[in-house]
Amino acid sequence: xxxKMNEFTEYWYHQTLGLRVKIKAHLHSEQSKYQKIDVYETExxxxxxxxxxxxxxxxxxxxxxxxxxxxxxxxxxxKNSKVLIIGGGDGGVVREFAKHNDVQSIDLVxxxxxxxxxxxxxxxxxxxxxxxxxxxxxxxxGAEFIKERKNYYDxxxxxxxxxxxxxxxxxxxxxxxxxxxxxxxxxxxxxxxENPILDEFEIKKFYDNLRAVFPVVESFSAPxxxxxxxxxxxxxASKCFHGTDLNPDSTKKNKLKQIEKDCRxxxxxxxxxxxxxxxxxxxxxxx
Amino acid sequence: xxxKMNEFTEYWYHQTLGLRVKIKAHLHSEQSKYQKIDVYETExxxxxxxxxxxxxxxxxxxxxxxxxxxxxxxxxxxKNSKVLIIGGGDGGVVREFAKHNDVQSIDLVxxxxxxxxxxxxxxxxxxxxxxxxxxxxxxxxGAEFIKERKNYYDxxxxxxxxxxxxxxxxxxxxxxxxxxxxxxxxxxxxxxxENPILDEFEIKKFYDNLRAVFPVVESFSAPxxxxxxxxxxxxxASKCFHGTDLNPDSTKKNKLKQIEKDCRxxxxxxxxxxxxxxxxxxxxxxx
Numbered sequence: 001x002x003x004k005m006n007e008f009t010e011y012w013y014h015q016t017l018g019l020r021v022k023i024k025a026h027l028h029s030e031q032s033k034y035q036k037i038d039v040y041e042t043e044x045x046x047x048x049x050x051x052x053x054x055x056x057x058x059x060x061x062x063x064x065x066x067x068x069x070x071x072x073x074x075x076x077x078x079k080n081s082k083v084l085i086i087g088g089g090d091g092g093v094v095r096e097f098a099k100h101n102d103v104q105s106i107d108l109v110x111x112x113x114x115x116x117x118x119x120x121x122x123x124x125x126x127x128x129x130x131x132x133x134x135x136x137x138x139x140x141x142g143a144e145f146i147k148e149r150k151n152y153y154d155x156x157x158x159x160x161x162x163x164x165x166x167x168x169x170x171x172x173x174x175x176x177x178x179x180x181x182x183x184x185x186x187x188x189x190x191x192x193x194e195n196p197i198l199d200e201f202e203i204k205k206f207y208d209n210l211r212a213v214f215p216v217v218e219s220f221s222a223p224x225x226x227x228x229x230x231x232x233x234x235x236x237a238s239k240c241f242h243g244t245d246l247n248p249d250s251t252k253k254n255k256l257k258q259i260e261k262d263c264r265x266x267x268x269x270x271x272x273x274x275x276x277x278x279x280x281x282x283x284x285x286x287x
Numbered sequence: 288x289x290x291k292m293n294e295f296t297e298y299w300y301h302q303t304l305g306l307r308v309k310i311k312a313h314l315h316s317e318q319s320k321y322q323k324i325d326v327y328e329t330e331x332x333x334x335x336x337x338x339x340x341x342x343x344x345x346x347x348x349x350x351x352x353x354x355x356x357x358x359x360x361x362x363x364x365x366k367n368s369k370v371l372i373i374g375g376g377d378g379g380v381v382r383e384f385a386k387h388n389d390v391q392s393i394d395l396v397x398x399x400x401x402x403x404x405x406x407x408x409x410x411x412x413x414x415x416x417x418x419x420x421x422x423x424x425x426x427x428x429g430a431e432f433i434k435e436r437k438n439y440y441d442x443x444x445x446x447x448x449x450x451x452x453x454x455x456x457x458x459x460x461x462x463x464x465x466x467x468x469x470x471x472x473x474x475x476x477x478x479x480x481e482n483p484i485l486d487e488f489e490i491k492k493f494y495d496n497l498r499a500v501f502p503v504v505e506s507f508s509a510p511x512x513x514x515x516x517x518x519x520x521x522x523x524a525s526k527c528f529h530g531t532d533l534n535p536d537s538t539k540k541n542k543l544k545q546i547e548k549d550c551r552x553x554x555x556x557x558x559x560x561x562x563x564x565x566x567x568x569x570x571x572x573x574x
Contacts, residue, residue, distance in 0.1 A: 009307060011307070013331045013332075014331060015309070016308070016309045016329065016330040016331025016332070017306065017307060017308055017309070017331055017332070018306070018307035019304065019305070019306065019307070020296060020298070020304060020305035020306070020307055021303070021304055022302070022303045022304070042303065043303040044300050044301060044303025044304055044485075045300075045303070045304070060484075060485075061484065064565075064567075197347075197348065197510065197512055198331075198347075198512065221510075222565075223484065223508075223510065223516075223517060223518035225484055225485065225516050225517075225518070229510075229512050229517060230510060230512075230516060230517030230518055231510035231512070231517055231518075260566070263566055264566055264567055265565045265566055265567050266565070266566065267565065267566050269563040269564070270563050270564060270565045270566075272560070272563060273559070273560035273561060273562070273563025273564075274560060274563075275560070276556040276557050276559060276560025276561075277556070277557060277560075278351075278509075278552045278553070278554065278557045279547070279550055279551055279552055279553065279554050279557075280351075280551055280552050
């Protein structure tokens with residue numbers, strides 16, 4: 001990370017490339033118990049949240065990540081009643097799950113409650129559903145929390161930072177096994193799995209870890225403008241195959257249609273299309 | 288564009304964002320009749336060609352752009368005999384078309400022959416098919432060249448720079464009409480149409496121009512790591528609907544399979560999936 005007076009840069013791909021972001025104001029900066037948290041008002045992409053100098057949320061594209069993390073699993077799952085989100089303290093994924101009437105409870109487990117508080121102040125459009133009576137916030141380590149629930153959640157989302165430091169444990173076979181145990185027999189999990197073109201973290205090993213635990217492991221992509229190299233991959237894993245090729249459940253068609261209308265990114269056609277991978281993407285995730 | 292000793296930056300999105308690229312060596316720099324041409328040896332993404340300080344071709348991802356520009360139209364077209372490429376002096380699109388045995392002639396119309404010569408020296412992997420007997424190179428303005436051929440080409444590719452300066456004419460209704468006239472009655476054209484998320488050039492107007500001329504106009508996307516914001520859109524336009532929802536022609540299945548095997552990005556499933564657009568993409572291109 002480099003921070004000149006009117007510019008922020010995040011370097012990536014082994015520090016060989018970087019995204020420069022021109023800033024109007026440095027709105028907030030603090031060292032929490034876990035990480036350095038900064039908020040910038042940028043010139044082009046609205047407000048930007050960074051953790052340890054890494055871009056996490058921006059106003060220009062937060063909807064893409066948040067919509068797909070909630071609507072892809074909800075469209076496929078037999079049951080959406082109980083949802084767990086690990087990480088995601090900005091609240092954006094909660095906001096999207098809250099749009100589904102059949103979601104009965106959302107547990108948000110964010111290790112750093114300062115991320116939640118700062119998001120409430122600077123990204124109120126993301127945190128708007130955190131006061132929903134279905135939402136319970138747990139300021140705890142997700143890797144610990146997951147051990148306490150067995151055969152309980154219908155959907156678990158791992159909304160983590162990069163596989164480094166305290167988030168490294170969120171990409172291991174051990175963790176995926178605990179997630180599997182916390183899921184019901186038809187449960188679904190999803191996780192962000194980095195950029196497969198600029199494959200700095202060798203994502204195949206994360207997919208190998210998933211395949212060691214889940215019978216169904218797939219991958220898809222969506223662009224996140226502020227993330228390293230933009231082309232972003234997501235893992236979809238399930239304890240049993242729902243029999244419809246990962247396509248949205250046809251019995252949910254009318255209900256989904258209403259939600260899709262309000263979405264800025266997600267729709268069922270895109271959902272189907274994004275699981276059709278390029279040769280590169282297939283190779284990088286070991287498919 | 289900013290060029291510090293060991294770094295290259297291209298600014299975009301109204302100069303509010305920029306891509307930094309660490310460089311090992313500045314291999315070449317010249318002012319041609321049309322533009323400034325530079326070649327860098329970078330630390331992370333191999334050699335990089337820029338025109339007027341804008342990233343054009345890099346070794347890490349050139350295959351994505353070049354494969355899709357050739358194999359998407361070849362998979363759909365009834366006939367692939369005669370191909371015209373406007374721009375694309377790096378030769379990468381020619382290389383991919385040359386893999387199709389039923390392509391009988393490829394006209395490459397590049398206004399700046401220095402781009403071709405420099406690509407031959409620094410990107411021989413791209414220019415490898417320029418010596419193919421089916422290929423004819425024309426160092427001319429594409430907007431002029433197109434007026435001379437009527438009802439002739441099966442496929443026309445507009446491999447242009449941004450809609451600025453001398454390339455602005457390549458995004459007008461007038462130019463699209465001349466392309467349509469140069470195509471046979473079942474002809475297909477494709478063009479790069481910028482980043483729909485960071486919509487600096489208001490791409491809807493280019494799609495409106497296409498719709499004013501072609502009965503079939505579609506859009507799809509692919510990531511180009513070195514382009515502004517990576518998420519890149521492409522227009523697909525046809526003079527008549529081939530009746531297969533833009534999917535690869537089933538009669539070509541076996542032939543395509545062989546080509547796909549050697550592709551690093553393209554395959555028929557990805558081809559089908561990429562035409563399923565997000566809400567944002569649909570809106571930005573006016574669909």
